[in-house]
Amino acid sequence: MASTGADESAAAAQPRAAISHVIFDMDGLLLDTEGFYTEVQEKILARYSKVFDWSVKAKMMGKKAIESARIFVDEFGLAGLLTPEQFLEQRESMLQALFPSCIKLPGVLRLVHHLHANGIPMAVATGSHKSHFALKTQNHQEMFSLMHHVVMGDDPEVKAGKPSPDIFLAAMRRFEGNVEPSKCLVFEDAPSGVAAAKIAGMSAVMVPDPRLDVSYHKGADQVLSSLLDFKPSEWGLPPFKE
Ligand SMILES: O=P(O)(O)OC[C@H](O)CO
Ligand SMILES: [Mg+2]
Known part of the structure; x- marks a missing residue:
């Protein structure tokens, strides 16, 4: 159930951090x-008679395309059968057909x-x-227009993908003013993303897929099953009013 202002009063008394940027x-x-x-x-x-495995997906999530492609080939024992570049080529038309139909996850718009x-x-x-x-993002323009900026994996300042802190530090630097990492709260679903945020010196709330083994939750400051469970006042942010 969505949190209320009343529910958050105790958390507001002693927040986990004083967050100013998300x-x-x-x-x-x-x-x-x-x-x-x-x-x-x-x-x-399936073309190579191999079976998908969540422990490999856990390593691929959040990374740049070529980085996750290398993990895919290595971890599934496809070296010699498929190169990372061929994997990216094989998946491209399928992904292009699927991406435009993506929907927002629960609690995203409200937050x-x-x-x-x-x-x-x-x-x-x-x-x-x-x-x-x-x-x-073609069907989610209104939400993305509320963001101050977006940093993508192919940005020149992102030398290495998550768990490198590059992308979060670049995102922090592009806010107006001098923003400290300790004032930034990162929301992530991937183990590599949580690690990147923590290496950057930021706080990390993880909203993992329930199929991801709990051993991958370590490192996160808070783990939620949905953004609907997020209580802003725990982080020094204004509480929900409804
Ligand atoms: O989770 P993101 O937004 O960093 O995206 C990374 C890949 O594109 C998908 O895992
Ligand atoms: Mg992610």
């Missing part, structure tokens, strides 16, 4: 796109509108590259 991951956090990656990977694996209405600057930091970002 950075959202996109795939699997704002938008329900991770299932598309899984579906396509299963199809490609984004709430933070925007309260003047909390927000950004997106996604491992996704420009062309995939455009396909995924």
Whole structure:
């Protein structure tokens, strides 16, 4: 159930941190796109009589395309049968057909509108590259227009993908004023994303897929089953009013 202002009064007394800026991951956090990656990977694996495995997906999530492609080939024992580049080529048309139909995850709109209405600057930091970002967000323009900026995986400042802190530090630097990492709260679904946020010196709320083993939750400051469970006042942010 959605939290109320009354529910949050105790948390507000002693927040976990004094957050002033919020950075959202996109795939699997704002938008329900991770299932598309899984579906396509299963199809490609079937061509080689291999079976999808969540422990490999856990390593691929959140990374730049070529980084996750290398993990896919290595971890599924496809070296010699398929190169990372061929994997990306094989999946491309399937992903392009699926991305435009993606929907927002539960609680996303409520939280984004709430933070925007309260003047909390927000950004997106996604491992996704420009062309995939455009396909995924084409039906969600209104929400993304509320973000101060977006940093993508193919941005020149993002030398390495998550768990490198590059993308979150770039996102932080592009806010107005001098923003400290300790004032930034990152929302992530991927283990590599949580690690990147923590290495950057930020707080991390993880909203993992329930199929991800709990051992991957470690490192997150808070783990929620849905953004509907997020209580802003626990982080020094204005509480929900409804
Ligand atoms: O989770 P994101 O938004 O960093 O995206 C990364 C990949 O595109 C999908 O795992
Ligand atoms: Mg993600």
